[in-house]
Amino acid sequence: MFSNFTLFTNLNRLALLIFITGFSLAIYIHHSIDKTWLEQRYVYEIFQTSQGKDAYIYNGQEIEINQVVPYQSSPLNQQHLNQLNQAPTLKQQWVMDDSQSLFLLKPAFHYGFWSLLPAFITIALCLITREPLTALFGGIVVGALMLGNYDLTDSVIIPNLASQGAAGLLLLYLWLLGGLLGIWSKTGAAQAFAHYMTENYVKGPRSAKLISWFMGILFFQGGTMSTVLVGTTVRPLADKAKVSHEEMSYIVDSTASPIAAVIAFNAWPAYVQALIFVPGVSFLATESDRIAFFFSSVPFSFYGILAVLGTLLLSLNITTFAGKRIRAAQHRALTTGELDAPNAKPLSAKELQRCEVPKGYHSHHLEFILPLITLVATAVITFVVFESPKINWAFGAALLLSAFIALGKGMSLMDLIDGFGNGLKGVVVASVILMLAVIIGTISKEIGGGLYLVSQLGEQLPFWTLPVILQLITMVIAFSTGTSWGTYAIAFPLAMPLAWAVCQSQGLANPEIFMMVCFATVLNGSVYGDQCSPISDTTILSSMTTGCDLMDHVKSQIVPATFAAATAALLWTACVYFFA
Incomplete structure (x- = not known):
C-alpha cells in the first residue's frame, strides 16, 4: 500500500513538473520565438453563376469570387511571406497563376519544433496521470499561452464551444x-x-x-x-x-x-479530392479524376x-x-x-x-x-x-x-x-x-505543428523513402491533433505536390503508381495516428461506448496497430522500389 502511494505521489510530481515546464516554455515561445509563415493553397471547383460570376461551394453554400489578383502580386505568396516580421494583414485572397488557374491563398505559421509542445504536454500528462481531463486542459493552457491568449475562458474555451x-x-x-x-x-x-x-x-x-x-x-x-x-x-x-x-x-x-x-463508398472521397489537386497532373485534373484516383489507390491502403x-x-x-x-x-x-x-x-x-x-x-x-x-x-x-x-x-x-x-x-x-x-x-x-x-x-492546427513536420521534407530525398516518411509524419500529426480529416487538410496539399516533384526530378517510369502509394500513406498514416491518439474523438468514443478505460484502450490498441503500420510501411516501400 505504501509503495503504491509513493508511486502515485511521484507520478503526480512528475506531471506537475511537466506542466510547469510547458507553461514556462509557452510564455518564452510567445515572446522570443519568431513565427515562420507559409503559403497555403486551397483549390475549389469553380463554376459560373447565372450572373456570369465565378463561384465555389463551401460548407454547402455558394460563395461568389469578387476579386482576383495575379499570384506574383499577392502579399500572401511565399516570396512576400518570407519578408514578413509580423502577421499579414490579409486573411485570404483569390489569385490566378500564369496557367490561368484560380486558387485561394491563406497564410499559416509555425514555431518550428516548438509547435509540437501542446501535443507533447497533453500526451505526456495523459500517459502519466491516466486522467484525460486534466491532460487535455494542460495542453490547452500551454497552446493558448503560446498564442498569447491569456484569457482562457473568453478567448479560447467559449469561442470554440460556441462554434x-x-x-x-x-x-x-x-x-x-x-x-x-x-x-x-x-x-x-x-x-x-x-x-x-x-x-x-x-x-x-x-x-x-x-x-x-x-x-x-x-x-x-x-x-x-x-x-x-x-x-x-x-x-x-x-x-x-x-x-x-x-x-x-x-x-x-x-x-x-x-x-x-x-x-x-462514403464521404471520404468527396472531401479528400478537394485537397489533392496538383497543377499539370492530368490524372488529378478534375473532381471526377481525383475521385477515380482515390478508388484506384484503395488496393494500396495496406494499413x-x-x-x-x-x-x-x-x-x-x-x-x-x-x-x-x-x-x-x-x-x-x-x-x-x-x-x-x-x-x-x-x-x-x-x-x-x-x-x-x-x-x-x-x-x-x-x-x-x-x-x-x-x-x-x-x-x-x-x-x-x-x-x-x-x-x-x-x-x-x-x-x-x-x-x-x-x-x-x-x-x-x-x-x-x-x-x-x-x-x-x-x-x-x-x-x-x-x-x-x-x-x-x-489550437494544435493553429500553432502549425503539422505544417512544421511536412515542411522538413525536401525534393532531394531518394524516391523510395518518401512514402514511409509521409506515413511517419502524418502519423505524428494525427496522433498530436487527434484528427485524421484535419491531418488530411494539412498534409495532402503539401505531400501531393512534393510527391509529383520527386517523380519529375528523379524520372520515375510509373509516376501514377508512385503518387497512388504516397496518397495511400498519407491517408493511412493519418488513420493510424487518429486511431491511436488519446485525444481523438473516435478513441474517446470507442472507450465510452464499450465501457473501457481510455488509457487501457490506448495502450492495448497501439501494439497491434503499430504492427500493422510497420508491415504496411514495408509493403509501400517494396511497391515503389519495384514498380514505380
Missing part, C-alpha cells in the same frame, strides 16, 4: 446519444437484445467478437458515427459473453476509420486492410499479433469474469451500467432493434439524398422511436424522463473530454 461544430458534437453525443442510451437502460432494451442474441446467435466470446467485427465492416461510413453505432450495439451482448472491454474497444475502433479507407484483418484474427481468438495487454485482458475476462483491468476508470458512467426497469414493464429485444434499424436507415437514406449522412437526424429518430415505444407500452413519462436524465449523466464526462479534445486539436 457550430462543437454545438453539433454536444447535441449528438450528450443529448441524443446519452438520451438514447439512458432510455435503452431504463426500458431494459439493451439487456433484452443481449439476451436474445445470446440465446440465438452468441454462444461465447468468439461469436460475440465476430458479430462485433461484422458490424464494424457493415457500417463502413467511418469516423464517430460508425464508432458510436457499433459500440452501443455490441456492448450488451459482448458484456454478457464476458469479452474484455479492451478487446471490444480495439475491435470497434479498428473497424471504424480503417474500413472507411478500404470500402470508400487499413491489415488493421481490419488484425481485428478479425482477434475475433477468432488468434492473438499472435495482438500484444501482451490484449492477451492479458482476454485471459482475465475468461478466468475471472472481470471485464476491466484493476483500478480502471471506464468512461461509461454507472448510470449506463445498471438496468432499472420499472416494475411491471416487460422489455423486448425489438425495442433495441427497431430504433437501431431506424438509425441506420435514416443515415443511409440521407447519405443517398444529400450525399452526406445526417447523423443528428439518425440518432434523433432513434431516440424518438425508443421514447414512443416505451410510452406506448405503458412506461410513465416520469420514468422515461428519469432514464433520459440518467443517460445524460452517464456521458457528460466523456462529452467534456470530447469538447476539450476538439479545442486542443484547433
